[in-house]
Amino acid sequence: MESNFVKTIMEEDLKSGKVNEIITRFPPEPSAYLHIGHARAIITNFELAKHFKGRTNLRFDDTNPSNEDQSFVDAIIKDIEWLGYHPDKILYGSDYFDTNYQLAIKLIKKGLAYVCDLNPEQMREYRGTLTEAGRNSPYRERSIEENLKLFEEMKDGKYQDGEKTLRAKIDMASPNMNMRDPVVYRIMHHHHQNTGDKWCIYPMYDFAHPIQDAIEGVTHSLCSLEYDDHRVLYDWFVEKCEMEHIPHQYEFGRLNITNTIMSKRYLKALVESGKVHGFDDPRMPTLAGLKRRGFTKEAIRDFILSTGLSRVNSTVSSEMLENAVRNDLNYKVKRVHAILNPLKVTITNYPDDQVEWIDDVDYNPDNENLGSRKIAFSKHLYIDREDFVEEKPNKKWKRLAKDVEVRLMRAYFIKCHDVVKDDSGEIIEILCTYDQETKSGSGFNDRKPNGNIHYVEATTAKKAEFNLFEPLLLDSDSKKDLFERLNPNSWATLHGFVESALEDTQSEEKFQFIRVGYFTTDYDSSKERLIFNRTVELKSTFK
Numbered sequence: 110m111e112s113n114f115v116k117t118i119m120e121e122d123l124k125s126g127k128v129n130e131i132i133t134r135f136p137p138e139p140s141a142y143l144h145i146g147h148a149r150a151i152i153t154n155f156e157l158a159k160h161f162k163g164r165t166n167l168r169f170d171d172t173n174p175s176n177e178d179q180s181f182v183d184a185i186i187k188d189i190e191w192l193g194y195h196p197d198k199i200l201y202g203s204d205y206f207d208t209n210y211q212l213a214i215k216l217i218k219k220g221l222a223y224v225c226d227l228n229p230e231q232m233r234e235y236r237g238t239l240t241e242a243g244r245n246s247p248y249r250e251r252s253i254e255e256n257l258k259l260f261e262e263m264k265d266g267k268y269q270d271g272e273k274t275l276r277a278k279i280d281m282a283s284p285n286m287n288m289r290d291p292v293v294y295r296i297m298h299h300h301h302q303n304t305g306d307k308w309c310i311y312p313m314y315d316f317a318h319p320i321q322d323a324i325e326g327v328t329h330s331l332c333s334l335e336y337d338d339h340r341v342l343y344d345w346f347v348e349k350c351e352m353e354h355i356p357h358q359y360e361f362g363r364l365n366i367t368n369t370i371m372s373k374r375y376l377k378a379l380v381e382s383g384k385v386h387g388f389d390d391p392r393m394p395t396l397a398g399l400k401r402r403g404f405t406k407e408a409i410r411d412f413i414l415s416t417g418l419s420r421v422n423s424t425v426s427s428e429m430l431e432n433a434v435r436n437d438l439n440y441k442v443k444r445v446h447a448i449l450n451p452l453k454v455t456i457t458n459y460p461d462d463q464v465e466w467i468d469d470v471d472y473n474p475d476n477e478n479l480g481s482r483k484i485a486f487s488k489h490l491y492i493d494r495e496d497f498v499e500e501k502p503n504k505k506w507k508r509l510a511k512d513v514e515v516r517l518m519r520a521y522f523i524k525c526h527d528v529v530k531d532d533s534g535e536i537i538e539i540l541c542t543y544d545q546e547t548k549s550g551s552g553f554n555d556r557k558p559n560g561n562i563h564y565v566e567a568t569t570a571k572k573a574e575f576n577l578f579e580p581l582l583l584d585s586d587s588k589k590d591l592f593e594r595l596n597p598n599s600w601a602t603l604h605g606f607v608e609s610a611l612e613d614t615q616s617e618e619k620f621q622f623i624r625v626g627y628f629t630t631d632y633d634s635s636k637e638r639l640i641f642n643r644t645v646e647l648k649s650t651f652k
């Protein structure tokens with residue numbers, strides 16, 4: 110990882126002896142799947158700790174059971190492993206609920222917390238505004254004994270949700286709104302995926318988080334910029350709770366990507382409305398979705414590292430992410446033939462019922478480790494509809510047309526002499542001749558073909574489905590309703606063919622379909638029903 114401000118702080122802290130070891134944590138709330146923005150936090154925490162031979166914990170911030178679910182816990186663990194990171198420990202904020210409760214009592218006993226009966230609306234009113242100081246709650250001066258009794262009753266389930274809160278007694282006139290007697294505990298009669306029905310009060314993030322960091326010995330607690338003005342409160346809780354270990358919070362800028370939804374709430378809404386097929390829909394910017402679409406962990410890592418780390422939020426082009434996966438796959442994957450929009454070709458001067466195999470066709474001329482396969486040729490072929498027009502339109506047309514000769518990659522030159530149309534005038538087949546002398550590898554050099562196109566042999570090719578994607582959102586105007594911004598054409602499925610060598614492809618295998626794009630075999634693909642997802646087009650369409 111290149112130099113950045115957090116790395117510099119860590120270096121200095123180790124040098125000065127402020128810390129002996131770097132301990133970081135990644136603290137997701139298990140309320141949805143992780144998305145590509147989270148990858149910045151994951152990679153930053155793990156890479157920095159790794160660099161300094163330290164440790165990183167995965168800690169679930171599971172203090173709000175109404176939002177959370179075990180399925181998200183499982184998915185998050187899986188995604189982090191997929192990215193190639195192994196947490197030193199997997200921990201849960203809920204493991205510390207007893208400690209949190211004891212520390213809350215400590216704050217009450219020190220006269221630093223009180224039970225408040227204001228409802229959320231009143232509390233907002235009392236809080237004041239940025240330009241105007243807040244007012245003290247009428248419950249602020251309750252005695253320590255009364256607070257202890259009421260807090261215990263809160264815990265014992267005597268009150269309804271929202272009826273009472275426990276608040277820190279700090280300063281209702283503070284210019285920092287977070288310091289105006291923030292809520293420490295709220296009542297929530299809700300089953301928790303970890304602690305079941307043991308608790309009906311739950312600590313707020315601002316209280317729970319610094320305590321968790323302190324208990325775990327976290328040295329550098331990294332979070333995104335919006336927590337900047339929570340840092341004073343973080344330090345206040347660590348100090349007033351008299352935590353032995355003192356962790357420190359540092360904020361970095363959030364990562365945004367053009368045309369990409371980076372809000373858990375919206376991603377959840379898309380899944381719940383059925384507008385996408387789950388969190389791992391290949392159109393989703395979740396790690397699970399990107400994986401299903403064919404992105405590699407290497408590409409994601411390269412992309413994240415290339416965006417750097419700074420103290421400001423940044424928005425980068427989605428092109429950068431696409432380029433990262435192209436760069437990663439270019440030499441890594443087999444280059445094969447697939448026809449997405451088949452047009453039938455009959456070679457009229459080729460013998461009937463004969464299939465010829467062209468041996469030793471390398472999978473990737475730039476990577477011989479990938480080996481080779483054989484490619485079929487016969488009287489019956491398919492080319493892509495886009496590679497044929499009846500009349501050659503101009504000199505720039507470097508594909509097939511009537512009375513024009515092209516090279517079929519790895520096979521022969523063919524020349525079209527006739528087209529067959531259906532009643533509506535649509536071309537359904539083209540008739541060509543081939544020239545035996547022009548066989549690929551023969552050194553034939555007497556004529557130049559009008560371009561090189563790919564093909565598959567019809568009797569040996571395998572039927573396949575190709576899923577092509579466009580961005581989920583048409584409009585980047587985030588003020589508009591999410592569902593009005595949805596792109597109705599974000600998913601298209603084409604039915605075509607792949608060369609026979611792909612018959613046994615396994616899910617997640619990746620290919621370059623020559624002249625078409627990078628594709629990956631979908632999870633639902635089988636020998637009987639081949640399904641490929643387009644990861645990216647071959648070339649950037651960015652202008």
Ligand code: ATP
Pocket residue numbers: 136137138139140145146147149150331332333362363364365371373
């Ligand atoms: P919420 O708004 O629901 O809190 P969140 O995106 O902050 O959503 P968390 O599960 O709390 O979700 O995130 C875990 C960690 O990932 C946090 O430390 C958060 O700062 C970081 N993170 C989330 N999104 C981004 C992003 N786009 N860029 C950088 N870091 C992010």
Ligand code: MG
Pocket residue numbers: 138
């Ligand atoms: Mg959250």
Ligand code: MG
Pocket residue numbers: 138
């Ligand atoms: Mg958050």
